[in-house]
Amino acid sequence: xxxxxxIRRPRRGFTLIELLVVIAxxxxxxxxxxxxxxxxxxxxxxxxxxxxxxxxxxxxxxxxDDNDEMCVPGRMxxxxxxxxxxxxxxxxxSGMKYRPRWVATMxxxxxxxxxxxxxxxxxxxxxxxxxxxxxxxxxxxxxRNYAFGYNHQFLGNSRRTNGRFHxxxxxxxxxxxxxxxxxxxxxxxxxxxVATSARLAYENDGGAFESMGNHGWTLDPPRLIPTGxxxxxxxxxxxxxxxxxxVDKANVVYADGHGESQKPEQLGYEIGPDGExxxxxxxxxxxxxxxSGRDEDxxxxx
Numbered sequence: 385x386x387x388x389x390x391i392r393r394p395r396r397g398f399t400l401i402e403l404l405v406v407i408a409x410x411x412x413x414x415x416x417x418x419x420x421x422x423x424x425x426x427x428x429x430x431x432x433x434x435x436x437x438x439x440x441x442x443x444x445x446x447x448x449d450d451n452d453e454m455c456v457p458g459r460m461x462x463x464x465x466x467x468x469x470x471x472x473x474x475x476x477x478s479g480m481k482y483r484p485r486w487v488a489t490m491x492x493x494x495x496x497x498x499x500x501x502x503x504x505x506x507x508x509x510x511x512x513x514x515x516x517x518x519x520x521x522x523x524x525x526x527x528r529n530y531a532f533g534y535n536h537q538f539l540g541n542s543r544r545t546n547g548r549f550h551x552x553x554x555x556x557x558x559x560x561x562x563x564x565x566x567x568x569x570x571x572x573x574x575x576x577x578v579a580t581s582a583r584l585a586y587e588n589d590g591g592a593f594e595s596m597g598n599h600g601w602t603l604d605p606p607r608l609i610p611t612g613x614x615x616x617x618x619x620x621x622x623x624x625x626x627x628x629x630x631v632d633k634a635n636v637v638y639a640d641g642h643g644e645s646q647k648p649e650q651l652g653y654e655i656g657p658d659g660e661x662x663x664x665x666x667x668x669x670x671x672x673x674x675x676s677g678r679d680e681d682x683x684x685x686x
Contacts, residue, residue, distance in 0.1 A: 577622020
């Protein structure tokens with residue numbers, strides 16, 4: 385009996401239209417998921433940054449414990465003679481450093497020194513360890529143009545006018561509300577004091593007032609006074625202020641060690657229509673900065 389010839393039917397592939405539909409569906413799914421993934425990554429970076437700020441707050445308390453309750457100053461005082469004067473050199477745990485700023489001064493209490501090879505012959509260096517970097521601004525590690533600013537006007541300002549300190553030393557026991565006093569936060573530097581359109585890119589070793597992060601180690605409170613210290617302390621300096629770099633909020637650590645992510649307005653700042661942080665806006669308040677829980681003026685220059 386003759387074998388029946390098996391009839392083979394041709395395999396059916398995808399048509400061009402079907403492929404285009406699949407591609408379109410994938411594109412839609414990706415467009416939906418990408419913002420969520422991006423936001424999740426930013427929230428993760430926000431959490432890591434906040435953890436690093438809390439580490440700095442631990443160092444702040446340990447410094448006070450070792451120094452008769454004295455809060456770390458924003459920067460060690462200039463005793464004259466520049467870097468050639470050994471009285472301007474301070475031990476930061478890994479060696480002697482010329483007039484260290486607050487982070488380097490208390491770095492030895494954080495667990496790793498802020499500078500592995502500190503120097504006494506230069507004014508500024510870059511911080512070495514990741515714990516001192518902001519996850520959204522990892523390149524802002526110049527100790528002057530820094531990512532985290534310190535509430536130095538109320539907690540320890542060793543700048544001098546007429547031979548007198550602006551506000552130093554400050555005893556930790558003077559703080560009435562640790563949970564309601566800003567210790568440090570993400571800082572924009574003096575770029576905060578100019579319109580958004582006038583701000584320039586970050587410069588590691590720069591000094592332009594308009595550059596993002598310029599003089600970011602100092603963090604001015606929301607409401608300033610004409611007779612007080614502002615920004616770099618130089619004539620004509622704009623103010624500094626918080627930087628809402630983490631999902632439109634700034635990471636803040638308080639003196640009791642707890643961290644929050646807050647908008648500038650929640651911290652008492654007032655921002656003009658052009659993006660400039662106002663110095664004396666009618667809604668600017670210092671409740672969270674003064675240490676007393678009251679809306680106090682920052683200290684006047686002597």
